[in-house]
Amino acid sequence: MRTGEEVRGSERKDKGGIVCAGNFIVDRVHTLSYWPEQGNLAYIQHQDVGVGGGAANVVTDLASLGFSGKLSAAGCIGTDTDGEIVKTRLRGAGIDVSGLRELPDHATAHTHVMNVPGQNRTFFYHGGANDAVSDALVSPEFFAGSGYRLFYLGYLMLLPGLDVIDADGRSGASRLLEAARNAGLTTCVDFVSSEDPEFAVKVGAALPYCDFLVINEIEAGRATGVFVRDPNGELIEAALLTAGERLLAAGVAKGAIIHAPEICFWFAPGTRPILSRSRPVDPAEIVSTVGAGDAFCAAVLYGLHENWPVERICAVAHAAAAHCLRGATATDGVPDMAALLEDVMKMQPACV
Template identity: 25%
Template sequence: MILVFGTVCLDRIRRIPALPGPGTYVEIESETTLLGGEAANTAAALTSWGADVRLCGNPLGEGPEADYLRALLEQRSLVVEAAGEPPPRFRTPVCDIYVTPDGDRTMFGLGFSAMEPVFDPKLLPLIRGEWFTAEPNMGGVSRQAARAALGAGMKVYLMDFIRDDDPVAPGSIWQSSTDWAGFRGDVVRNTEWVRRLVDRTGCFAILSDGPNGLVAGSPELEVRAYPPFPSPPIVDTTGAGDMFRAAMLYGLSQDWPIGRSLAFAAASGSLSVRSLGATSLIASIDEINDLVSSHPGIAQQYAEAV
């Protein structure tokens, strides 16, 4: 079982020709509303690949937006197990995402700052030896949940926990991107940054840098750079990190070697940029494996991760 804890929301994605300057106007070319949120994206991918998933996160609220969000979850055979009672005046979180032709995105959130429930760790289905993953968008609640999972003896995978006091424990897995940590486009500095994190925490660390590949390592595994798999034409980079995390967790839950899991995750992240949003077109296991096998030179570099 993989327990995915974190954000569940609506992603309202709008394609625009360019971001407008101050006081100017731009026409929205298209709009679509999708299931979103880091936890929901990750759980949707894992479920599509046949993994046993429990999704636990923020309240969904009431009203038309909440009803639509529940319908999108039902389409993915997902049910959100609430982590506690909703705070006062809670509303369904919605993320407005503006995507330009180069695939870059600008995001505006509504309802996220008030999404922390009155947390009750007894509501979490914590099972010793199973996987737990979280991102920090629910602030203190996310950190409490991660500490509860560690205390229960779960295997912990944390994404974007970048504070020095975050619960990154020896033997856990940490993932983030150069949107949040490290240095975009600088492999040497990113390698050193990851090495310092590994030395400080004892975790297995993964720092992705989009089209520049990633750096990964642990106390047992050499900290080194890995190349990216070629991506299709970029439509939208929303959720690429969530697809990477889901694929990494899938491989780990199947007891794959770490290099195979890393390659599968990197290929999954590359394929995720071919469509709007994270969940409109989730790559199949066969598609991901085909991308890996069609680039044996790159795959070999991942296979050398020992």
């Protein structure tokens, strides 16, 4: 039996649903006094335990946003304490976890996140059960038959069982996304900012089966071979335009959304890109940058499911990311959608 086949129907079928497949990771976030040199000591001032990874963050954020349709998780965990943490956290948010396959010979994936306030975080990661996820273990057909509409897959480049290219030039991700599409689901994909030299080749195999792509500027650059920032770290907007057009040319069917701390571009075939500026965030209010991109992505999926205009989706996604920055873990800063819409109304009333 493939993961997802045991998921039961719901009285909320008429409201649709989103299944989030991919990475499920126990994150232990350590807030440090400073980043030490090798051999030195830094104080851990605070610790938080969360459930992270692309699929876990996005599905949890959708629950926090108050998404009214069904939400399900699909992927692999171990039969260990961390696996129980994953299931307990997701169930507590009202998410169906019967699509999570438990593997007794793998540990649940986990990460130690080292966070110095005001600086980028650093990750120490063990892939565990995530490394075993394959297209044979997830059944998008069943989810489609249960009334779901969107199939999210994340993160590519952190799921080796789906990233590897076979002799036919296909990846497990490409086959899984093709199956989801053939079942009638809209496919949505996210990457992780890997430095793998085969990044472009591996993600490129999946792009022809991707309806919507939601990635950051670094990932867009690595997927297309475009340098998106200058030597001083300044964003090159013209380069993002080039990257977006290349992603569409590579097969992304309906929308390539590239977000950065400064900006978002929404590319769609046959139309001019839509630009949306990010709102400024006071650095003093930033507790952690963990999960901001996933909060952005979750708001995008919410809007896509509800068929909102692009401008409204982008405004809400920026707001979700800004709120996430105020939380210590990847998901605890995201409010419900009513609060985000009220927030957007104050900042950009034309978008609501």
